[in-house]
Amino acid sequence: MMDPPAALNRGVGYPRPMNDALRIYRAGLGLALVVFTGLLIYWLQPILTPFIAGALLAYLGDPLARRLQRLGLNRMIATSIVFLLLFSVLAAGVLMLIPLVGRQIDTLQSQLPGMLTWAQETGLPWLEQTFGIDFGTVDLAALRNAISEHWQSTGNVAAEVVGRISRSGMAVAGAIATLALTPVVAFYLLRDWDRVLAALLRTVPPSWRATTAQLAAECDEVVGAFVRGQLLVMISLGLFYAFGLWLVGLQLGILIGLLSGLAAIVPYLGFIVGIAAATAAVIVQYSDWLIPLLLVWVVFGAGQALESVAFTPLFVGDRIGLHPVAVIFAVLAGGQLFGFVGVLLALPIAAVVVVLLRHAHAFVTG
Template sequence: MNLRNQVLVWIGFFLVLILLLWVFRGILLPFVVGSALAYLLNPIVNQLQRWKIGRAWGTALVLLGVVAIVVSIFVMLLPLVIQQVIGLIQRLPGYAADLQALARRWAPELNQWLGPERAAQVERSVSDLLGQMVGLVGVVTTEIVNSSITVISVIGFVIVTPVVAFYLLLDWDGMVRGLHGLLPRRHKAEILGIFRDIDSSMAGVIRGQGGVLLIDAAYYATALSLIGLNFGLAVGLIAGLLSFIPFVGFGFGFTLSVGIAIVQFWPNWWMVAAVAGIFLVWQFIEGNILYPKLVGSSININPVWLMFALLAFGTLFGFLGLLLAVPLAAIGGVLVRYGVRKYKASSLYLGPGRGTGTSDVTLD
């Protein structure tokens, strides 16, 4: 197969994949989450197999343990989280009005420091930002209320997801062997190398970045609650769970927390600084310790392209698109880097007679 045909095959494959995702987007969520859960738990089940525990028993034990942990967390935290989220939504317009009132109180000092023109510009910017935040919360609330998430769909998700994960875990080795058996023998080693790179990227996305996200949520929720910030648990969880979008989780949590702290603790600037420090110190720890240790360079995607993928897939597929954006972007990155390596080894790049073959480069 020459280079042109290979490119056409891969382009056709991705177009068909996108089409199928779009057609079945309404029912794919439990299957996507179940597949991710199976991929995440497979190393644990493999370890249990090495300890002479049968695959079926190991799968059942691991899934029951995960379900027990999730149910316990929901029972303990869900009522409090819902109460705080509703309270935050109801209180947010009041916080915006209080901040505007404080800004008007600071107006004489701002006039003296910045001059009347710049002070008026700062006040307008703050008012616009607060208005946009209140509007965004209103839009999100309306979307949630008007969404198609019904009691039946939630029950279906809760039931289908563990079932999908169970059967995928049970037959994981068989699926891998079947996939290996379908690979063309001539190019099997090279294709398996690509799959290993994809597996490394998926490990970074699902295991590494997922771990960072959960640690972020736990840290922000705990730290803001301990410092006594109003709705600290809700704000911390939202900021942590949004951290899979580069800079969005930090920016949202920092802005909202500092705004609430100014209203709540005024004129105690030390408390406001402490709230800001919770985010700034953790951002440094995450960027220099957590992320390199848990994720490393396995994803290797520029944050700009990552944000583009999240926005594009989110627009096309909604919430499902947000879940799929990072894994698909990671897979795309692996394939693009492979294509670049093949191109640079070809005579198309090096010149006639200097590459690994003619311009019609094959996989070998």
């Protein structure tokens, strides 16, 4: 016998009030589970960071582990290889980037007084002349003098932060626990990824499993495209901008390039932030700044072209369907509601919601 929803979709009269009540009950139960899950994440967020970070690392490494399995390796060996590769790359990146970024921050601090002098003597007068804007209440001279007097005493920001953290035993314990648990969680989740997914699917009622598996596959495609693909786009753009600006000779080029790559999580934001910051840095650093400025614009133009014709089509494709405004809102909302854990979960959850809304719209419109 045809089930009631299918019969109704085909125009066969099959009114079943109890079935409608059952659907309402199930929808309410599903909504209650979503709300409870959100509350659980909110209550447990202080301890969730290593588990979420470990799950993301396992999710990133699972495709490579599957490829190694297809080459004849068992899951344990494939997991060990991927695990060592992931954490070797992360450790190398951290060991290389922290000193480099630290030196760039020191350079930025030493240049801030000069930047403020240029803004006070050149930038603001030009804006007043060109656009008729009155900046009379802006006192950059006092800010410049304060920075000139105190920047050396606050130059070692990392040491100050470490010193403050070390005075809090709970903060130290939390940081150690996070650093210790994240690789452990990542390893075991990566090793048992298929088992975990199969166990989750078995919790779904049998009549829903086919639909759930289909939705999960589509969600995986969208989330994978965003998490893996956009991450690769951000890394590629950050490295390209940093190397290009370093070749131009911009003293803050590496810092600006890396920040531009990080901001590329939102389409075009990395380009806008990077070219604005690099333009200001060029004007402050060079007295004859026209040629360096043109070279900086060439670097960002080339980066934008590479993102459009190579990085995004190759790593991401057209499978995400997330509007840039939705990306910004998801990140800010996740951070506001659940802190750092919310930032980690924001975009994957937003991508899943897009898939579910697409199916809901298709179901309602028939």
